[in-house]
Amino acid sequence: MRMREPFEAYFDDFDKVNIYKSNNFFGGKSRFYHLKDSRDRIIELDLVTRSELPNGYVHSVLTPREPIEVGEEYYVYDEHCQKTPAVYSHITKTPKFASDYDFDGELGPVYSKEAVVFRLWAPTAHRIIVSLRQGSRSVSQELERKLNGVFEASIPGDWNEARYSFMIRCNGKWQESVDPYSFFGGINGKYSIVVDPSTLNLPDRIPLPPLESNTDAIIYEASVRDMTSANNIGVQHPSTFRGFTEESPTTCSRRTGFSYLKTLGVTHVQLLPVFDFGSVDESHPGLYYNWGYDPMHFRTLEGSYSLNPDRGAERVQEFAGLVHELHKAGLRVNLDLVFNHVYNKGEFALERLVPYYYFLMNQNGEFSNGSFCGNDIDTQPMMSRRYFVDTCRKIVELYDVDGFRFDLMGILDVNLMNEIAAECRRIKPGFM
Known part of the structure; x- marks a missing residue:
């Protein structure tokens, strides 16, 4: 405004x-x-x-x-x-801006034992500094501005499991941000984490026959937290990714949790949002309650569902294990994705990198409010559309999920939805 x-x-x-x-x-x-x-x-x-x-x-x-x-x-x-x-402001929505700053390369952290490379798209930023912390050692380094609005830095050394964040100078002020391109985040979204991909202990894929038609699906919607939150149901790790697929003599005899799911005759389990949302304190997950329709990071998993929310790689492994166990039981997995708005626009990483670019607004600087959350994501600009298509592709490749349900899909543009559908079905035929 x-x-x-x-x-x-x-x-x-x-x-x-x-x-x-x-x-x-x-x-x-x-x-x-x-x-x-x-x-x-x-x-x-x-x-x-x-x-x-x-x-x-x-x-x-x-x-x-x-x-x-x-x-x-x-x-x-x-x-x-x-x-x-x-x-x-509106300069970021102009055709010339789109033409001058189009970039179709890989963004985000690239790990090797010799160095870690950080790459961000932030055309309107004046300066960006990355800070890494690994145990007792730390380093800060300024990213170099490259072509097409990309900033890049290579920091020598093995930085596996290092925590990092960026300081971004844009529009006359400094702001700290996590990495919106990373899948590995720390507790309460305060930092991102460098991870050696070879150390991820991901389960083997279990192929299921492609879904011939969406009308063949029988969908059961469930919250990771709610599904195992009741007392004395035989689950050691309630309200977590790990607990979601736990079974015991109690769950079997009383038909609770995962044991109950397997008796229903459904084809798909559709999970309420599992990516980082803002209204639950991951340090005290029982203090606040929310289903997760208030996103703050579209690629990092929600830490309150993890046994170790300060270990980004463990979140990924735990959720991959959940998908694996459902597949082993013959159940497909759909994810509820909330791309239409964010919980706090001012603290959102993409907004801090390129202010105004990722949100719908009018010429007076008033932000669209079709979501009734104070902001609506703009998926029409090229780099925004590319971000969300890439996010969906990477989620499918990393977790082997079987479908997406988009919250308030009408706020997103139809070209984006068609592109996501085509990309996901290219990777996984029968994707819903």
């Missing part, structure tokens, strides 16, 4: 700066404005239009006399030497 501060400025195109100034701030007026970048260069701004708004602001549209450099840090100055950051 715009016009909350006395003086605001936004890059809404490569040749357009929108300035909003309150009437309570120097009468809302200035005879001239200019840009100043991080190298102390001055770029003059030419006035296109100026209008008085009914809410007590003066709106000025200006155009730079020189081309702007996306990722450079600019401030707008008025005639009184007052300044405000020039925020990269």
Whole structure:
């Protein structure tokens, strides 16, 4: 939402700066404005239009006399030497931005025993610094800006199981972020984790015959937490990935938990959200309750369902084990994916990397609220669409799941849904 501060400025195109100034701030007026970048260069701004708004602001549209450099840090100055950051806003939705910053390579951490490489897509960022911590050693290193808005750093050494996060300088401020491209996260989403893929102890795949038609499915919906939360049902690890498929003489005799599921004659178990959500404290999983429709990370599993939420690799192994046990029982697994909004937009990793790009908004900077959660994901920009398609592909490849159910699918665009369907069925025929 715009016009909350006395003086605001936004890059809404490569040749357009929108300035909003309150009437309570120097009468809302200035005879001239200019840009100043991080190298102390001055770029003059030419006035296109100026209008008085009914809410007590003066709106000025200006155009730079020189081309702007996306990722450079600019401030707008008025005639009184007052300044405000020039925020990269609707410029991120323009065709030129899409063309200049399209990147189809691999993003995220790449591990080897010799070094770990970090790669992020963040065209509007000015600087990015990664910090790693592994036991008693730590290191911080600035990522280098490459082509197409990609930042990259290679840090020598074996950093398996190191914790890391990024400090991102964008739109005039520093913010800390986890890695939205990683599948391995720490407790309460405070850090990401480097993992040597060869150390993952994943179970063997159990092939099931492809589903001939969606109408052949008999679906049972279940919450990982709720399915085994009752007392004295014979489960040692209730409300967890591990506990979901536990069996004992008690579960068999009383038909509880997994033993109950196997008697129902269903074809699919559809799990309520299993990826990281914001309203449960993973340090105290019994303190708050939520089904998981408030996502904060689309690739990292929910830590409150793990026996060791501070060990990112163990979450992956535990959930892969859940899928394996269901497949062993002849049951397919569907996942409920919540791609339509996030729990806290301001703290969301993709928003901190490229503000405004991943959310639907109008020209006044007001965010769409079709989800009634204060924000709606925009899946139409190319890199956003690619992120969600890649996320679905990687989930299928990593966990061997059999279907997806999309929460509030109508907020997502139909081209994305068709592309996800085609990609998942390419990997796994009969994918639902």
